[in-house]
């Protein structure tokens with residue numbers, strides 16, 4: 068049902084995944100299980116979400132073979148030093164009950180700490196040992212990408228960025244593409260923001276007989292961006308998968324691009340300034 072995109076290391080990744088921020092505990096396991104039953108196979112978690120256990124448990128309870136899933140987790144800032152990153156990857160796998168990640172990302176670059184190259188080298192080496200298949204980053208700006216590439220020779224497969232109709236990231240999408248990196252969109256629906264009520268999007272939903280979430284997610288897919296919407300509501304969860312039977316026109320894509328705002332970030336998280344505090 069969900070097509071794949073090919074990463075620069077040759078692995079395939081589903082063109083849409085499930086976000087799991089704030090999906091935790093027993094209720095979280097049930098929500099993720101429902102999503103798996105609906106057809107989601109790409110699951111996005113992070114050590115900082117405190118739910119690697121719930122995601123791993125849902126995978127096991129589904130009864131679906133591990134190999135059918137595409138599991139992503141992320142390294143928190145407190146573990147950027149080489150030895151810490153190496154251990155953190157192992158601990159994440161233990162929490163999930165898995166023996167490899169399909170994709171592992173540096174969650175934020177934290178350039179003021181200046182340790183992300185060490186973290187990257189630890190991920191390159193963990194990949195070599197078979198603990199990770201594809202390695203990538205999140206919230207990286209062009210200068211951060213170039214430093215990784217210059218100092219290790221390894222290009223990230225993925226850059227997971229804030230992208231939604233109020234923050235369309237034309238510049239970063241071009242920067243990623245130029246380096247052969249696939250962009251994933253976090254908060255692809257603007258975290259349920261006012262974007263869902265924008266007349267342009269509401270009108271397109273009427274035109275195509277889809278809901279507003281589906282129009283925004285289709286916009287991502289047609290920009291070659293991989294969205295990872297989070298949905299607890301089962302109707303949202305199901306309909307967010309149903310994007311591959313209609314196509315927006317170039318003018319319609321542009322009309323959504325035009326909603327972008329100069330200060331459109333949800334929480335003002337500038338990757339050059341943002342600090343994780345634990």
Ligand SMILES: NC(=O)c1ccc[n+]([C@@H]2O[C@H](COP(=O)([O-])OP(=O)(O)OC[C@H]3O[C@@H](n4cnc5c(N)ncnc54)[C@H](OP(=O)(O)O)[C@@H]3O)[C@@H](O)[C@H]2O)c1
Nearest residue numbers: 086087088253254255256257258259280296297298299300
């Ligand atoms: N790398 C990073 O730094 C970073 C940062 C933030 C997030 N993320 C990842 O990105 C994922 C997604 O981002 P997000 O959770 O912040 O926000 P999001 O996916 O943009 O939005 C989630 C919100 O949209 C609602 N929604 C979902 N489908 C809808 C639909 N079809 N129509 C109307 N409303 C809909 C959900 O409501 P219901 O729950 O009620 O369905 C929820 O309130 C996260 O879960 C996480 O995995 C990564």
